[in-house]
Amino acid sequence: MNLTLDRSVKKEHLYLEVYHYYKELILKQKLLPGSKMPSLRKCAQELKLSRTTIENAYLQLAADGYIISKAQSGYYVTDIALKQHKPAASEHETLNPIRYDFASSGVDRESFRFELWRRYIKSALRQDERLLAYGEPQGESDFREALCDYIRERRNILCSPDDIVIGAGVQSLLHILCPLVKEKQTVSFPTPSFIQGSTVFRDYGFEVRYRNKDSGVVYVSPAHMTKWGEIMPVSRRLELIRYAAARDSLIIEDDFENEFVYLQKPTPSLFSLAGGQNVVYIGSFSRLLLPSIRISFMVLPPSLLPLYKEKAASYNQTASKAEQIALCQFIRDGHLAAQTRKLRRLYSAKLKQLLEAVQKVFGINARIQIGAAGTSLALTLPCSTPGAQLKKQALANGLRLQILKDTEQEVTVILSCSSMPGEDFIPACELLKETVETL
């Protein structure tokens, strides 16, 4: 083997040297698809490294799709080298790989401290006894305690850990909530875009409406009223609470993106304004941590608690126990608060930078809508081609877009800055301009 190891690297990173060596061989097709990798033992002997180091390298190669293991036989090179220039499976329509993604709601890739999170997960996975048992149906109790403290401090929400229900995402929570409030029969959403929410209510037989405050259940995201981050003013929040109370409607407050409100003071939650009456408060972590961490929670008001308690044991917990344990400790150690501060500063600056880029490319009079929160702005462009076609053509050019609406004369697109690096804003806007002009 010709691998010259840089043995000065930290011992725990040696496996990466082995990983990169084989990755190169496979991508350059010096190791052909289908050929067998040397056995762990043999490879360890030749490189004078431990079997564990080689195994870690192989595991990583397998995880990244370069090799595949066959039981009782060993590792084999996949055909990844042949597929290299094919588009990703989820983007069948694209001809080019995506260069700029304005439609992503992922997190900024520089902002997440993977090493830190891995340490918390590792620590959680050391709790053998705890992981050998099923979790509490309502969610781990220490995690609910930590959440309770957290939302009291940050959102002035006064509740007990017993009022909190954990679930793997908002839908999992709605699957518990909907049957409890079935007799309300109608639900209102601010826009038709939150399909994940309306689908669940429809599945339970609810009539789904939009912007109709006479409904039995009123679902709102006060910190994300529109895709471009408008927030609900306090006066309207109070009005909504009074109206709902008079009609005995239930408000579901999905506090999505409340952490990204760039005002001096955070806007009070509906839950706290209503004194915890007739409001279900929902919070999530997908935009603060990793979108792939499926943990959300809801705070039930006193009116729903007895009903829930009766049925609680009939629902298994859906969120990963290890991730609940890790997140609990992560919150207690102050990392969630720190991450939130960091993201708020970052997104506030990025959104400003995106606005400047749009104005530079489309002119100072470009029709832009931008709110007090979030990570997106809306841009309306003169364009007689339907939005769907613009989206398709943009994708073919390597630009992913989200279309808000279109008329015969114009199209409104949503541009999100959250996961795009700042230096791409200008070239991405230029590509958008070019795409519209050559339609």
Add this chain to the structure above:
Amino acid sequence: MNLTLDRSVKKEHLYLEVYHYYKELILKQKLLPGSKMPSLRKCAQELKLSRTTIENAYLQLAADGYIISKAQSGYYVTDIALKQHKPAASEHETLNPIRYDFASSGVDRESFRFELWRRYIKSALRQDERLLAYGEPQGESDFREALCDYIRERRNILCSPDDIVIGAGVQSLLHILCPLVKEKQTVSFPTPSFIQGSTVFRDYGFEVRYRNKDSGVVYVSPAHMTKWGEIMPVSRRLELIRYAAARDSLIIEDDFENEFVYLQKPTPSLFSLAGGQNVVYIGSFSRLLLPSIRISFMVLPPSLLPLYKEKAASYNQTASKAEQIALCQFIRDGHLAAQTRKLRRLYSAKLKQLLEAVQKVFGINARIQIGAAGTSLALTLPCSTPGAQLKKQALANGLRLQILKDTEQEVTVILSCSSMPGEDFIPACELLKETVETL
């Protein structure tokens, strides 16, 4: 500090020395509740260890509830030492700690290779790019591919990865399935004990029945017909398939514990016997791996696929992405198959040993029911006290029981061997005997 470190232990275990040192101090109340722990820096200096080692020890102490961190302040000793002799929160009724648990459906604690699983999770958590994006609604595609191969090999189930839907537990799958088959209106379960299943169907407005094969949906667990592990014979499986086909009923085959059928040959699945028509196949890993890993999957038959595809994008994935990635690789590397073989051998031997223990303590004529699968047997005892009272008294004596049924003269209890060590079988049976006799 009086900590004498055994510096001969492996470097990565040094933190455990620190952990045990402080744990002892806290439990013996040499460090009082509420007192502040030394700062990481100071502790590292005094012990001449790295800050990371101390931090790992503190993280573990915090994870186990001995200390708690306060943001921007440091770690404080909790009041765990005061609570030591209190019963666990979930067992308010117990006076004694549980010595023997016949009611647990956890896995045998010696059997799970934590170190191995941690390595797979660690490897999955290194895939930064992948974890920064939301998962595929249907479940990760490489994981579905691995599952597809696995169930073809082991259960002769022929399907494509596109037919497989992943979810965080069986309930999450039923939340997707129920709305697709709503017009069937009625569902039948083998017994009332699977509350998690019947609750979901009831929530969607289904009429729930028991052992009624004229229902629109027939839910069965062929490898777990009774709590004591009776399996459905092939003749009855075929009969059920024909009956369902004639009435256009849908069969849901929950293949729970099929891995623990101790026969020479595994019994064919209903899905394969029916050629994949009108059967939904459901599989889980909670009894093979860790109960805390929330991953299940279902294979949809051709009749339901178009309906599902239409709505697929409306449901977010509930299972943890990191755990899906880890399990995918774990299966590909043959570890799931190996773990299954190991557990089957282990449980088969343990069940035999439990049977012998029961016969030894309760006599050779004890009324025992035992099936061809599973990890439990049923024991019927003469007892004029109601089952609920027996259960309560047993718990007070430190023995956890599951009552199957009671009449005026007798009580049938289910004794599970899965998580109890073999050497406890005889003393646990003796305690049961004593409890019944002194009621």
